[in-house]
Amino acid sequence: MRFAVVQFGGSNCDRDTLYVLEEVCGVDTDLVWYKDGLQRNYDGIVLPGGFSYGDYLRAGAIAARTPVMQDILRHAREGRLILGICNGAQIGSEAGLIPGTFTLNAYPKFISRHVYLRVENDTSPFTAGYRKGDVIRVPIAHKEGRYVAAPDVVDRLNREDRIAFRFCDENGAVTPESNPNGSTENITGVLGGDMCNVMVMMPHPERASESALGSDAGIRIFTSMIAHVEQQK
Numbered sequence: 001m002r003f004a005v006v007q008f009g010g011s012n013c014d015r016d017t018l019y020v021l022e023e024v025c026g027v028d029t030d031l032v033w034y035k036d037g038l039q040r041n042y043d044g045i046v047l048p049g050g051f052s053y054g055d056y057l058r059a060g061a062i063a064a065r066t067p068v069m070q071d072i073l074r075h076a077r078e079g080r081l082i083l084g085i086c087n088g089a090q091i092g093s094e095a096g097l098i099p100g101t102f103t104l105n106a107y108p109k110f111i112s113r114h115v116y117l118r119v120e121n122d123t124s125p126f127t128a129g130y131r132k133g134d135v136i137r138v139p140i141a142h143k144e145g146r147y148v149a150a151p152d153v154v155d156r157l158n159r160e161d162r163i164a165f166r167f168c169d170e171n172g173a174v175t176p177e178s179n180p181n182g183s184t185e186n187i188t189g190v191l192g193g194d195m196c197n198v199m200v201m202m203p204h205p206e207r208a209s210e211s212a213l214g215s216d217a218g219i220r221i222f223t224s225m226i227a228h229v230e231q232q233k
């Protein structure tokens with residue numbers, strides 16, 4: 001099993017993500033510079049957070065148009081796992097890996113704090129380690145993290161059980177008050193791909209993967225991916 005973290009100019013969560021995969025989860029992981037392309041097939045690819053190309057134009061727009069994305073889209077079509085975190089989520093939506101988009105927060109400032117998420121799907125390769133309704137505490141750090149999609153798209157995501165996480169309060173209540181950035185229906189984790197083999201999310205699970213960081217609730221996303229790959233082998 002081998003994972004890759006793809007680093008773009010301006011990525012800044014690549015080392016944290018690499019550390020969690022290699023040191024905390026024990027998975028062989030390559031840090032791949034986007035210009036080098038993917039030199040082999042990977043079981044899992046993580047697009048890390050950061051400010052690729054300074055968020056110019058729109059966050060993720062430039063990275064999504066680099067040649068390495070063709071390799072990543074092929075991996076997605078082949079059913080391999082792709083996880084986009086924060087800027088990686090923005091890149092994933094710009095590349096069409098999921099429907100909908102991430103835009104300026106409703107209150108147009110950078111928000112950096114812990115939030116609560118309600119787990120909405122517990123069957124995907126990314127969320128099977130949780131139970132539906134679990135409430136987890138993870139940090140967010142973004143300015144363009146408001147998920148927006150047309151009503152028919154949101155209906156389809158709901159129908160197909162493709163919503164992974166919603167912002168909630170500490171008791172799991174999904175309300176306008178527990179929606180830090182104004183995302184449609186508090187959605188902040190979306191599943192894509194034919195086999196739900198793609199997930200993008202604005203919160204940072206890699207920053208909540210060891211109890212020394214104040215929460216280890218995010219680690220189960222990575223361990224779920226690993227368990228999924230093991231089951232496929």
Ligand SMILES: NC(=O)CC[C@H](N)C(=O)O
Nearest residue numbers: 049050086087142143144
């Ligand atoms: N932490 C990140 O990945 C930064 C998110 C992003 N580029 C924004 O501010 O919207």
